[in-house]
Amino acid sequence: MRIAFAGNPNSGKTTMYNALTGRSEKVGNWGGVTVGMKEYPIKAEYTGGTEAIAVDLPGAYSMSPFTPEEGITSEYVRDEHPDAIVNIVDATNLSRSLFFTTQLLELGIPVVVALNKDDINEKEGTKIDEKALSQKLNCPVIKTTAIEQKGLKDVIAAAVELNGKNQKAPYLQADIDLHDKNAVDAEDRKRFDYVNGLVKDVEVRAVKSSETTKSDKVDAILTNPIIGIIIFAAVMFGVFWVSQTWLGPLVADWLVGYIEMFQEWVASQLEATPLLSTIIADGIVGGVGAVVGFLPLVMIMYFLIALLEDCGYMARVSAVMDPIFKRVGLSGKSVIPIIIGTGCGVPAIMACRTIRDERERRATAMLTTFIPCGAKIPVIALFAGAFFNGAAWVSTISYFLGLALIFLGALLVKAVTGYKYRKSFFIMEFPKYKAPSLGFAFKSMMERAKAYIVKAATIILICNLVVQLMQTYNWQFQVVEEGMENTSILATIASPFAFLLIPLGFGAWQLAAAAITGFIAKENVVGTLAVCYGLTSFIDTEELALTGGANQVAAAMGLTTVSALAYLFFNLYTPPCFAAIGSMNSEMKSRGWLWSAIGLQLCTGYSVAFLVNQFGTLFTTGSFAPGFIPGLIAIALMVLVVVLISRKIRAHFDEEYSLHQAAKASKA
Amino acid sequence: MTINTVIAVIALVLIVFFAIRYIWKEKKRGTKCIGCPVAGNCHDYEGCGTSRTPHKRVEKMTFGE
Numbered sequence: 001m002r003i004a005f006a007g008n009p010n011s012g013k014t015t016m017y018n019a020l021t022g023r024s025e026k027v028g029n030w031g032g033v034t035v036g037m038k039e040y041p042i043k044a045e046y047t048g049g050t051e052a053i054a055v056d057l058p059g060a061y062s063m064s065p066f067t068p069e070e071g072i073t074s075e076y077v078r079d080e081h082p083d084a085i086v087n088i089v090d091a092t093n094l095s096r097s098l099f100f101t102t103q104l105l106e107l108g109i110p111v112v113v114a115l116n117k118d119d120i121n122e123k124e125g126t127k128i129d130e131k132a133l134s135q136k137l138n139c140p141v142i143k144t145t146a147i148e149q150k151g152l153k154d155v156i157a158a159a160v161e162l163n164g165k166n167q168k169a170p171y172l173q174a175d176i177d178l179h180d181k182n183a184v185d186a187e188d189r190k191r192f193d194y195v196n197g198l199v200k201d202v203e204v205r206a207v208k209s210s211e212t213t214k215s216d217k218v219d220a221i222l223t224n225p226i227i228g229i230i231i232f233a234a235v236m237f238g239v240f241w242v243s244q245t246w247l248g249p250l251v252a253d254w255l256v257g258y259i260e261m262f263q264e265w266v267a268s269q270l271e272a273t274p275l276l277s278t279i280i281a282d283g284i285v286g287g288v289g290a291v292v293g294f295l296p297l298v299m300i301m302y303f304l305i306a307l308l309e310d311c312g313y314m315a316r317v318s319a320v321m322d323p324i325f326k327r328v329g330l331s332g333k334s335v336i337p338i339i340i341g342t343g344c345g346v347p348a349i350m351a352c353r354t355i356r357d358e359r360e361r362r363a364t365a366m367l368t369t370f371i372p373c374g375a376k377i378p379v380i381a382l383f384a385g386a387f388f389n390g391a392a393w394v395s396t397i398s399y400f401l402g403l404a405l406i407f408l409g410a411l412l413v414k415a416v417t418g419y420k421y422r423k424s425f426f427i428m429e430f431p432k433y434k435a436p437s438l439g440f441a442f443k444s445m446m447e448r449a450k451a452y453i454v455k456a457a458t459i460i461l462i463c464n465l466v467v468q469l470m471q472t473y474n475w476q477f478q479v480v481e482e483g484m485e486n487t488s489i490l491a492t493i494a495s496p497f498a499f500l501l502i503p504l505g506f507g508a509w510q511l512a513a514a515a516i517t518g519f520i521a522k523e524n525v526v527g528t529l530a531v532c533y534g535l536t537s538f539i540d541t542e543e544l545a546l547t548g549g550a551n552q553v554a555a556a557m558g559l560t561t562v563s564a565l566a567y568l569f570f571n572l573y574t575p576p577c578f579a580a581i582g583s584m585n586s587e588m589k590s591r592g593w594l595w596s597a598i599g600l601q602l603c604t605g606y607s608v609a610f611l612v613n614q615f616g617t618l619f620t621t622g623s624f625a626p627g628f629i630p631g632l633i634a635i636a637l638m639v640l641v642v643v644l645i646s647r648k649i650r651a652h653f654d655e656e657y658s659l660h661q662a663a664k665a666s667k668a
Numbered sequence: 669m670t671i672n673t674v675i676a677v678i679a680l681v682l683i684v685f686f687a688i689r690y691i692w693k694e695k696k697r698g699t700k701c702i703g704c705p706v707a708g709n710c711h712d713y714e715g716c717g718t719s720r721t722p723h724k725r726v727e728k729m730t731f732g733e
Contacts, residue, residue: 266676269672269676270672270673270676272670272672272673273670273673273676276673276676276677276680279680280676280679280680284680284683344701345701346700346701347701450703451703452703453703454690454702454703455702455703457687458687458690458691458702458703459687459691459702459703461683461684461687462684462687462688462691465684577701579700579701579702580701582700583700583701
C-alpha cells in the first residue's frame with residue numbers, strides 16, 4: 001500500500017518520513033525545505049509485515065496550490081489516489097493546520113491525523129483532546145513526536161487498518177462556482193469558522209497566543225532591521241573566525257602533515273619513474289590532498305551553521321532580510337535558497353520553486369549562487385591563509401559581498417525588466433528557541449564531510465589527473481621539458497583566457513586554467529593551483545599558511561596581495577559549476593534567462609575583480625595596475641550590452657501590453 | 669620495471685576506474701551534484717517523472733532495503 005504524508009510546511013513530515021524509512025533526507029526548522037516528492041518503503045517494524053511505501057510530499061496550506069511545490073502535493077493526493085493519507089498536523093498551531101485537514105478529508109481517501117510536536121505542547125501546557133477531535137473529524141487522531149519517534153507505530157498501524165476503506169468527510173464544501181473569487185473566499189471563511197469552532201472545543205491553552213513571551217522579546221531584538229543585521233554580521237564573523245582562523249587550521253595542520261608525509265612517501269617509492277611520480281604524487285595525491293587539507297575548516301563551519309539553524313536563529317535571519325529582498329524586487333522567500341546556497345548551489349536553485357512569482361523565482365535562481373557555497377570554502381581559506389594571515393574578515397567579506405551583489409543584481413534585473421515594486425507577503429513561522437542538538441550538528445557536519453570526500457575522490461581526482469597530464473604533455477604528446485612549460489597542452493589552452501584577465505591582475509595561464517577547471521567543481525581551483533605550482537611545497541603545515549609570505553608566493557604565482565583578492569573574488573562571483581548551471585536551466589525554463597544569468601555572473605565576477613585590482617593597486621602603489629584602459633573598455637561594453645537588452649525587453653513589453661498598438665495591428 | 673611501478677600503475681588504473689564508474693552511476697541515477705548531501709531534494713518536478721509517474725518508479729523498488 002501507498003501512504004502519503006501531507007501537511008502544512010514545517011509540520012515535521014520529512015522528520016517522520018526519515019524515522020519510518022531510515023532515510024536521511026534534508027530537514028529544517030523552517031517551511032520549504034522539501035520541494036520535491038520522495039518515496040521509500042516503510043521499515044517492517046512499523047508496518048507489522050504489510051508492504052507499505054511512504055510518500056513524503058512538500059508542505060501545503062491548502063489544496064489550492066500557490067507555488068509549484070504545493071501543486072505537487074495537491075496533484076498527488078487528488079490524482080494518484082494513495083491508499084491512505086497521514087496528515088501531519090502541527091499540534092502547536094492547530095487552527096491553521098486543520099484547514100488543510102478538512103480539505104483532505106473530503107477526498108474520500110482514508111486519513112490518519114498525526115498531532116505532531118506533542119512534546120512542545122506538553123512543555124507549554126497546551127492540552128488537546130485527541131479523542132474528541134477524532135470523533136469530530138471521523139478519522140483516527142494520534143499524538144506524535146516525530147523527532148523522538150513517539151507514536152509513529154500507532155500512526156502506521158491505523159493507516160494500514162484503514163486500507164481499502166472510505167473516508168467520511170466532517171465538512172463538505174458547498175457546490176459553488178469555483179471561478180467566482182468572492183464565492184471561493186466566502187466558502188474558505190466558512191471553513192475557517194468551522195475549524196475555529198473545532199479547535200475551541202478540543203484545545204485548552206495555558207499560554208494565550210496574544211501574550212508577550214520571553215521569546216517574543218528576543219525576537220524583537222534579533223529581527224530588528226538594524227540591530228538584527230549587526231548581530232547577523234557579528235555571528236557570521238564568529239563562525240568564520242572559529243572555523244577558518246582558530247579551530248579549523250588547528251585541526252587542518254595535523255591532517256595536512258599526514259597528507260604531505262604520504263605524498264613524499266609515494267614520490268620516494270616512484271623515484272625510478274619520474275613521469276609516474278609526477279602524475280601520482282603531484283597530480284593525484286598533491287591535487288586531491290590540497291583540497292582534502294581544507295576538510296576540517298569545512299566541517300567546523302557546517303557544524304556551527306547547523307547549531308545556528310537548530311537553535312532557531314537562522315529563521316530569524318530570514319525575517320531580517322525579508323524587507324530588503326522585497327525592496328530590491330525579490331521575494332521574501334528568496335532568503336531560503338540563499339541560506340541553502342551556503343551549502344550547495346544546486347539545492348539552493350531548486351529551492352527557488354517555492355517562490356510563486358515567475359520573475360522573482362528566475363531572478364533568485366540567477367543570483368543565489370553569489371553566496372559562496374561549500375565548494376568555495378577551500379578557495380577562500382587558501383587565499384585567506386596565504387595572503388592575509390588566515391584573517392576571518394576575508395570570509396566574512398566574501399559572504400557579505402555576495403549578499404550585496406545579490407541585492408545589486410536584483411536591482412539590475414528589476415531595472416532591465418521594467419519591473420515595478422509589488423507588495424508581496426512572506427509568512428514564515430519562527431521555530432521555538434531551543435538548545436541546539438549537538439547530535440544534529442554532528443550529523444549535518446558528517447554528511448558534509450562525506451560529500452566533500454566523495455567529490456574529492458571522484459570529480460576532483462579525475463580533473464587533477466587530466467590537468468596534470470595536460471600540463472605534462474605538449475600537443476605532440478611528448479613530455480614537456482623543464483623551462484618549456486608554456487608549450488604544454490594546458491598552457492596553450494589557458495593562455496588566450498589569461499590574456500583577457502590581465503586587467504584583473506592575474507594574467508598567468510596557470511591561474512586561468514585553475515579558474516576554468518573551477519567550472520567543473522569549484523574545489524578544482526585549489527587542486528589545479530596545487531598541480532600547476534606544486535603548491536603543497538609552499539604550505540607550512542604548522543600554520544597552514546604559505547611559507548615565505550606573500551612576496552615569495554607572488555613571485556611563484558605572479559600575484560600581489562591585491563590581485564590575489566581580485567582572483568579570489570573572480571572565482572567566487574563568476575558562474576558556478578556546471579551542475580548548478582544545469583539546475584538554473586531546469587528551474588528557469590527559459591534560454592533567454594539562462595544566458596542572461598551566465599552573462600550577468602561573468603560580468604559581475606570580471607567587474608568586481610577589475611575594481612578590486614585597479615583601485616586596490618591605485619591605493620597601495622599610487623598608480624593603476626596594467627590593463628586599466630582595456631579593462632575599462634571591456635566593462636563599458638558590458639554596460640552597453642545590458643542597456644541594449646533592457647531596451648529590447650522594454651520595447652517587447654510595450655508591444656505586448658499596449659492595447660492601442662494591438663488594436664492597430666489587428667486592423668492592419 | 670620495478671615492483672613499485674607495477675603496483676603504482678595498477679593502483680592508478682583502479683582508482684581512476686572506480687572514480688569514473690562512480691560518476692557514471694551517479695549521473696545515470698540523475699544526481700545533479702555528485703556528493704551533495706541534499707541531492708535527494710533535487711527532483712525535477714516536470715522533467716524526471718517523480719511527480720508524473722510515481723507508481724512506475726516505485727514498482728521497481730525492492731522491499732526490506
